[in-house]
Each structure stands twice: as C-alpha cells, then as structure tokens.
Amino acid sequence: MLLAALYIAQEQYGWLSPEAIRRVADRLNLTEGQVRSTASFYTLFELEPQGKYRIQVCEGLSCYLVGGAEPMIDFIVKRLKIKPGETTPDGKITLEVVQCLAACDLAPAIKVNDELYGQMTPEKIDALLKELTQLPNVERGG
DSSP states (O other), X not given: OHHHHHHHHHHHHSSOOHHHHHHHXXXXXXXXXXXXXXXXXXXXXXXXXXXXXXXXEEOSHHHHHTXXXXXXXXXXXXXXXXOTTOBOTTSOEEEEEXXXXXXXXXXXXXXXXXXXXXXOOXXXXXXXXXXXXXXXXXXXXX
C-alpha cells in the first residue's frame, strides 16, 4: 500500500516533497521517517524536484556492448550542458543514468518519462532533444 501511495503522490506532485511524504505518512498512519526511508530505497521515487522531462540513459551491458551508453551520455551532457543527476536551468529536462531499462533488444536505449526510445543515434537524440526543449512548458500531469 505504501508503494502505491508513493507512486500516486509522485505522479501528482512530480516528486516526493517533504509535504508529499508527510501526507502519505498521515494517510497510512506511518512516521515520515518510515515513508522517506522506503522512498529512498527505490530508484523510481524522486526526493528532489525533477524536470518536466526525465531522460534516463541506459548504461546496461547490452547498451554498453553496442557502443551506445557512454557516447549517448556524453552527447546529451554536451548538448544540454548538464551532468547526470542535474536539471536544465529552465526546469524542462533532468538527466539520469540508469543500469537497465529492460530493453536490451532496442539497445542503445533511453527513456523519456514513461516512453522508451530504442536504437538511438546522435541524430535521433538531437531530434528528440530539440522536440523536448521547444515544446511549451505545460504543467506536469495536465
């Protein structure tokens, strides 16, 4: 029940703010510490504000073996001028490096929010980044 509540709170607020943690704790009759420790254990939960678009670059074995992991990360870092774990100054994009996206057949792969993109090349990444950075800044969940 706690994991479902955390997921719903994150979907609603975009991240698990102290207020979101407090609300989940109150609803489930748990301490804030219990809720926060559970949220911090799972990588799908964010305890810091995130960009509207969360780009996850897979550096798993399949993506690495096809030569995609490091070049993709380097390309995105140079293009967005942020490091993994950071968000662009306009708040649109957060970059993350993850161990596996479970899309080995699509290597190299990235994920933007809940959408998976496979067989990525610098050209495909560049087109995707242009699309994401030029979209209007719409409220999350709207």
